[in-house]
Amino acid sequence: xxxxxxxxxxxxxxxxxxxxxxxxxxxxxxxxxxxxxxxxxxxxxxxxxxxxxxxxxxxxxxxxxxxxxxxxxxxxxxxxxxxxxxxxxxxxxxxxxxxxxxxxxxxxxxxxxxxxxxxxxxxxxxxxxxxxxxxxxxxxxxxxxxxxxxxxxxxxxxxxxxxxxxxxxxxxxxxxxxxxxxxxxxxxxxxxxxxxxxxxxxxxxxxxxxxxxxxxxxxxxxxxx
Numbered sequence: 001x002x003x004x005x006x007x008x009x010x011x012x013x014x015x016x017x018x019x020x021x022x023x024x025x026x027x028x029x030x031x032x033x034x035x036x037x038x039x040x041x042x043x044x045x046x047x048x049x050x051x052x053x054x055x056x057x058x059x060x061x062x063x064x065x066x067x068x069x070x071x072x073x074x075x076x077x078x079x080x081x082x083x084x085x086x087x088x089x090x091x092x093x094x095x096x097x098x099x100x101x102x103x104x105x106x107x108x109x110x111x112x113x114x115x116x117x118x119x120x121x122x123x124x125x126x127x128x129x130x131x132x133x134x135x136x137x138x139x140x141x142x143x144x145x146x147x148x149x150x151x152x153x154x155x156x157x158x159x160x161x162x163x164x165x166x167x168x169x170x171x172x173x174x175x176x177x178x179x180x181x182x183x184x185x186x187x188x189x190x191x192x193x194x195x196x197x198x199x200x201x202x203x204x205x206x207x208x209x210x211x212x213x214x215x216x217x218x219x220x221x222x223x224x225x
Contacts, residue, residue: 001042005032007057008039013050013202015043022058027067028114030085037092044099051201052099053194054122055106056115062105065113065136089114089146096121097150098217100210102201106194107172107181112136116180117147120154123213124197125181127172128190133180134169135160153220155179 001008007018017039019026043049056062074082096103096118105122112134119125135151137144144151144164152160159178163170172184185193201209 001035001038003035003039005029006035006039008042010046010049013048014053014198015046015049015051016053016055017043019054019056019063022056022060024067025061025064025110026056026058026115027064027070029067029070030088033089033092037095040095040099044101050101050206051198052101052103053106053198054103054118056108059109061110061115062107062131063112063115063118064110065115068140071140071142086146093117093121093146093150100213101206102209102213104194104197104201105181106190107131108187108190110134113144114147117144117150119180120147120150124183126183126185126190126193126197127175127181128187129172129184130187131172131175131181131184132169133171133175134167135164136167138165139167151180 003020005019005021007016007020009016009018017036019032021027021032040052043052074085077085102124103122105119105125107119107125107127108131109128110132111119113136116133116135135144135147148160148164151164155163155178163178172181175181176184183193183197
């Protein structure tokens with residue numbers, strides 16, 4: 001497929017999907033989300049791909065969240081149209097979280113709103129020390145509804161109260177402390193950090209990793225009965 005909002009690359013057993021709207025800080029809109037759904041579906045079905053990496057083009061942002069022009073258009077949508085739009089994003093988030101192959105988010109810059117949601121949907125998240133985060137929806141008079149399931153699972157209810165209500169920005173060190181990311185690297189070491197994790201994953205059994213992902217989803221939060 002000829003992607004207009006993504007760069008999709010294959011290298012050995014690794015599929016990399018880069019959000020490619022650097023002129024608007026890789027903001028999310030309907031077209032990008034539709035392409036992302038197609039791209040992850042292709043990698044999920046590709047038997048030669050064992051690991052999927054998500055990143056953003058440019059130094060400034062992983063993703064600044066929803067495109068403001070897209071949000072403005074939805075203000076004129078009917079309730080049915082808004083519900084359809086929200087369900088489409090929710091479906092994509094569920095797909096990303098439920099992929100059988102391990103996913104790695106490489107965060108090199110700002111990640112706001114839906115960008116934080118994409119990170120929370122990934123199995124492993126690695127951030128540059130220059131990355132900055134915000135669950136920013138309330139500043140726009142919105143609520144982080146679609147991403148909430150995944151963000152709260154990542155950072156916990158208590159931290160969600162702080163960061164979803166305040167919409168304050170926080171750095172990579174705080175993202176590590178609250179569990180949104182797993183590893184923070186120097187700015188020049190992000191690629192090496194991602195490569196290390198990817199090589200570790202590639203050394204494992206693909207079917208075992210897929211079943212382990214199912215296992216985690218099946219037992220997380222359940223009683224030990």
